[in-house]
Amino acid sequence: MELTRTEIMPGVWLNHLRSDKFKTACLSLTLLTQLKRETAAMNALIPYVLRRGTTRLPDMEAISARLDELYGTAIEPVVRRIGEIQCLGFYASLPEGDFLPGGQNVLTDAAALMGQFLLSPATRGGLLLPQYVDSEREKMLEVIRSRINEKRGYSVLRCMEEMCCCEDYAAGRFGSEAECEAIRYQKLTKQYRNLLQTCPVEIFYCGRAGEKEVVSAMRDALMTMPRAEIDYEIGTDVRMNALEEQPRFVEEALDVTQGKLVIGFRLGECMEDPDLPSLYVFNCVFGSGTNSKLFMNVREKLQLCYYASSVMDTHKGLLLVASGIEFDKREAAQEEIFAQLEAIRRGEISDEELHAARSGVASDLRSVLDSQGDLEGFYLSQILDGSDCSPLELAELAENVTKEDVVRIANSVECDLIYFLRGEEADAEDEEDTDGEA
Amino acid sequence: MEKHEYPQLGETLYAQTLPNGLRLRVLPKPGFRTSYAAFATNYGGAHRRFTIDGQTLDTPAGVAHYLEHKMFDLPNGDNALNLLTANGADPNAFTSSGMTCYYFQSTHSFEENLRMLLHFVSTPYFTAETVQKEQGIIAQEIRMGEDNPGTALYYNLLRQLYAHHPIRDRVAGTVESIAQITHETLYACHKVFYAPSNMCLCVEGDVDPERILAIAQEELPRERAGIPSADFGEEEDLLPVSTYEKAAMPVSAPQFLIGAKLRPATAGEAALRQRLTAQLALRLLTGSSSPLYTRLYAEDILNRDYDYEVDFIAGTGTVIVGGESAQPETVLKELSAEIARVGTEGFDAERFERAKRASYGARLRGLEDFDNVCVSMAEGLFDGFCSLDAPLLLQSIRKGECEDFVRQALAPERLALSIIEPKKV
Numbered sequence: 066m067e068l069t070r071t072e073i074m075p076g077v078w079l080n081h082l083r084s085d086k087f088k089t090a091c092l093s094l095t096l097l098t099q100l101k102r103e104t105a106a107m108n109a110l111i112p113y114v115l116r117r118g119t120t121r122l123p124d125m126e127a128i129s130a131r132l133d134e135l136y137g138t139a140i141e142p143v144v145r146r147i148g149e150i151q152c153l154g155f156y157a158s159l160p161e162g163d164f165l166p167g168g169q170n171v172l173t174d175a176a177a178l179m180g181q182f183l184l185s186p187a188t189r190g191g192l193l194l195p196q197y198v199d200s201e202r203e204k205m206l207e208v209i210r211s212r213i214n215e216k217r218g219y220s221v222l223r224c225m226e227e228m229c230c231c232e233d234y235a236a237g238r239f240g241s242e243a244e245c246e247a248i249r250y251q252k253l254t255k256q257y258r259n260l261l262q263t264c265p266v267e268i269f270y271c272g273r274a275g276e277k278e279v280v281s282a283m284r285d286a287l288m289t290m291p292r293a294e295i296d297y298e299i300g301t302d303v304r305m306n307a308l309e310e311q312p313r314f315v316e317e318a319l320d321v322t323q324g325k326l327v328i329g330f331r332l333g334e335c336m337e338d339p340d341l342p343s344l345y346v347f348n349c350v351f352g353s354g355t356n357s358k359l360f361m362n363v364r365e366k367l368q369l370c371y372y373a374s375s376v377m378d379t380h381k382g383l384l385l386v387a388s389g390i391e392f393d394k395r396e397a398a399q400e401e402i403f404a405q406l407e408a409i410r411r412g413e414i415s416d417e418e419l420h421a422a423r424s425g426v427a428s429d430l431r432s433v434l435d436s437q438g439d440l441e442g443f444y445l446s447q448i449l450d451g452s453d454c455s456p457l458e459l460a461e462l463a464e465n466v467t468k469e470d471v472v473r474i475a476n477s478v479e480c481d482l483i484y485f486l487r488g489e490e491a492d493a494e495d496e497e498d499t500d501g502e503a
Numbered sequence: 504m505e506k507h508e509y510p511q512l513g514e515t516l517y518a519q520t521l522p523n524g525l526r527l528r529v530l531p532k533p534g535f536r537t538s539y540a541a542f543a544t545n546y547g548g549a550h551r552r553f554t555i556d557g558q559t560l561d562t563p564a565g566v567a568h569y570l571e572h573k574m575f576d577l578p579n580g581d582n583a584l585n586l587l588t589a590n591g592a593d594p595n596a597f598t599s600s601g602m603t604c605y606y607f608q609s610t611h612s613f614e615e616n617l618r619m620l621l622h623f624v625s626t627p628y629f630t631a632e633t634v635q636k637e638q639g640i641i642a643q644e645i646r647m648g649e650d651n652p653g654t655a656l657y658y659n660l661l662r663q664l665y666a667h668h669p670i671r672d673r674v675a676g677t678v679e680s681i682a683q684i685t686h687e688t689l690y691a692c693h694k695v696f697y698a699p700s701n702m703c704l705c706v707e708g709d710v711d712p713e714r715i716l717a718i719a720q721e722e723l724p725r726e727r728a729g730i731p732s733a734d735f736g737e738e739e740d741l742l743p744v745s746t747y748e749k750a751a752m753p754v755s756a757p758q759f760l761i762g763a764k765l766r767p768a769t770a771g772e773a774a775l776r777q778r779l780t781a782q783l784a785l786r787l788l789t790g791s792s793s794p795l796y797t798r799l800y801a802e803d804i805l806n807r808d809y810d811y812e813v814d815f816i817a818g819t820g821t822v823i824v825g826g827e828s829a830q831p832e833t834v835l836k837e838l839s840a841e842i843a844r845v846g847t848e849g850f851d852a853e854r855f856e857r858a859k860r861a862s863y864g865a866r867l868r869g870l871e872d873f874d875n876v877c878v879s880m881a882e883g884l885f886d887g888f889c890s891l892d893a894p895l896l897l898q899s900i901r902k903g904e905c906e907d908f909v910r911q912a913l914a915p916e917r918l919a920l921s922i923i924e925p926k927k928v
Contacts, residue, residue: 085534086532086534086535087871088512088513088867088868088870088871089864089867089868089871124797124801125797125800125801126792126794126797126798129791129792129797130792130854130857132792132861133792133857133858133860133861134857134860135864136860136861136863136864136867137860137861137862137863137864137865137867137868138864139868158868160863160864160867160868163513164511164512164513164867165863165864166511166863166898200801200803203803204803204806204807207755207756207806207808207827208806208807208808210755210756211754211755211756211808211827212755213753213754213755214652214653214753214754214755214758215651215652215653216650216651217647319753320752320753320926321650321753322646322649322650323643323646323647323649323650354588354593355584355585355588355594356585356588356589361585364640365582368636368637368639368640369639370640370643371640371641371643371644371647372647389643389646389647390643391643391646417589420589421585421588421589421590421591424589424590424591424611425588425591425593427591427610428591428592428593428609428610428611429593431536431537431610432536432537432608432610434536435535435536435537435873436871437871
């Protein structure tokens with residue numbers, strides 16, 4: 066599998082990966098723009114409004130009927146944040162003709178429909194329909210508010226928000242509740258037109274169709290796309306250091322039976338020239354997976370929790386350790402998490418640990434080739450990093466990461482903020498100090 | 504091994520039942536780097552009371568799940584999870600009400616990893632101490648479930664629907680029930696439920712089926728043990744115990760589930776046909792392209808957080824429809840009206856054909872995911888059908904069958920509504 070990359074229109078790039086392995090093909094279209102607090106919510110709302118109706122298929126019932134006709138082709142709005150780049154667009158999964166009873170090829174129709182969503186939304190007087198904008202705004206508000214429902218994810222988000230309170234990163238994928246509430250259709254239409262003209266666009270295809278066929282389908286689909294000067298000045302502000310000298314501490318209370326501890330770190334100076342394989346292997350040794358130090362010690366040895374694991378954002382340079390614990394075990398868990406990081410800094414990594422981490426990372430990277438969704442995400446992320454490494458090349462590099470590489474990353478990491486979600490029964494005086502929800 | 508061709512899906516399935524009773528299925532996937540294995544026992548949280556060799560046993564809630572946690576311990580002090588991970592595999596396990604499944608995927612040393620999987624799952628090793636040690640971890644897992652509104656709502660609904668079937672209780676049990684579990688309980692249940700005759704092994708990847716067969720024969724016990732029969736209590740009638748309940752939790756907006764009980768078809772193709780009919784009927788009635796859903800979405804009564812499913816677990820069949828809505832009662836009212844309308848007018852013929860196409864495409868998509876393929880295959884084997892038959896069998900489902908399903912299974916008196924409201928601060 067070899068990725069080819071072609072500019073099919075000004076600033077519109079088609080990434081083509083031919084593969085016969087799958088029963089469905091994947092086609093995605095992504096507009097790239099700088100994540101900013103003021104525009105994050107508006108930008109995020111756009112694909113959802115566009116997906117409500119087009120000039121030819123004016124409502125959801127008509128759209129769904131068309132998609133059902135195309136053997137359940139799915140075209141869904143997607144909003145992502147990669148570092149501080151907001152990525153918005155559509156992701157389509159379409160059945161390959163070889164496996165359909167009639168053998169028909171749905172690529173051209175699916176591409177055309179995606180083009181319609183992007184370029185020919187239902188409008189009145191040239192403006193996006195207010196009823197669609199209002200309806201999708203209310204639905205997005207519900208999504209933003211519903212973060213609180215799942216406490217594990219909520220606590221991680223809250224830690225990131227507090228940690229990056231002075232950075233646009235804190236805007237999240239969908240922006241803030243307040244920004245979302247303020248959206249009106251006139252302003253949104255203006256922003257939509259502006260994005261269409263200026264955003265770099267990445268198209269990704271993986272499936273049985275050859276490059277020519279995909280280029281032609283996408284050129285036809287995007288023929289009427291207005292393009293102006295493309296804004297390539299997008300990127301991520303990577304802060305190497307913690308905001309304050311001592312790690313900040315934020316505590317919140319909710320009616321929960323389990324406490325959630327999240328410790329936020331900056332990956333630090335290693336982000337000056339991020340060495341992805343080493344970062345992945347470090348994370349695996351420290352806190353990702355069942356052979357990690359956190360799992361083996363915080364869970365297995367001390368039995369403080371059901372989960373204790375770490376995740377990284379290698380674009381923004383963040384490391385977050387999350388754990389679900391009894392309320393009174395916070396200090397014990399925190400102490401152990403820091404102790405495990407210290408152990409890595411001292412070079413206490415056994416050959417088995419290093420080997421397991423390296424082969425785990427390499428295996429994860431190799432398995433990217435077996436999933437179209439993973440391939441799409443991998444290449445989009447690589448493109449934004451300006452890198453052209455394939456999953457296999459990265460896997461090979463991961464297998465050669467040394468103990469010193471891992472220690473170097475551990476020494477670069479710096480704790481910035483500790484977040485704790487606890488139950489409500491604690492005394493009222495403590496509650497006064499708690500930070501409310503942003 | 505027996506070879507089953509699925510030309511339309513481009514798949515060939517290899518099947519065999521070993522002399523020890525293990526049902527083995529292998530789906531070769533040339534060109535893929537990932538290989539996947541699921542080793543499952545027909546034993547889940549609901550199998551609490553059972554008879555084996557004329558003897559009946561009662562066990563506390565949560566044993567199947569506790570056993571799953573402790574199976575990874577090996578007699579020499581090693582942990583199978585760590586050994587597999589160290590070997591580059593990505594192993595895990597889950598316990599549902601109906602089954603316990605151990606699985607891994609890896610991109611190299613697959614045969615070695617498979618041997619390890621078969622070995623550790625058939626090697627029980629528990630001591631009073633190691634069993635005691637796990638209590639704290641499982642208690643935290645139970646706590647995590649208690650704070651999860653989705654899980655809470657699911658069990659609230661099951662308690663409204665079922666009067667006494669053990670599916671009402673959480674798979675992991677309660678902090679109190681797991682305190683009664685000892686190493687003796689675990690040994691006894693392992694012996695009964697982890698015999699190859701009560702298990703299946705499903706493998707997918709770029710593998711040689713005959714090699715997989717040889718490994719299964721070498722690693723697993725030879726003798727064929729008896730199969731336990733579970734006692735889920737007296738058969739329940741089809742009416743809910745309670746049609747309406749509300750609870751409160753810290754959530755942003757009301758979460759709701761509407762459910763109904765079904766009488767499951769016994770086994771084999773009839774069971775698969777019932778599943779396909781139910782799923783297609785629900786797609787037509789309330790799926791993302793149904794007039795009901797698109798209208799309620801446009802009226803802002805429903806949002807994207809809305810779905811339906813039909814579950815067949817441990818001798819039960821349950822339809823569940825739900826999501827998030829500020830007006831769950833309105834959703835129930837509208838759904839009931841649509842059920843009544845379909846009951847008299849039937850489904851639109853063109854729409855029926857489109858829904859069938861869409862369902863076919865969705866099943867094709869489901870085949871991309873090794874995990875989904877192997878676990879569905881194991882579930883099907885325990886219910887006597889092959890899940891790979893679904894896309895083709897789907898094409899023979901008639902409109903009238905779907906309409907009958909709606910009329911009978913979703914009759915108004917059979918529906919229950921469960922709501923979790925935002926807790927007032």
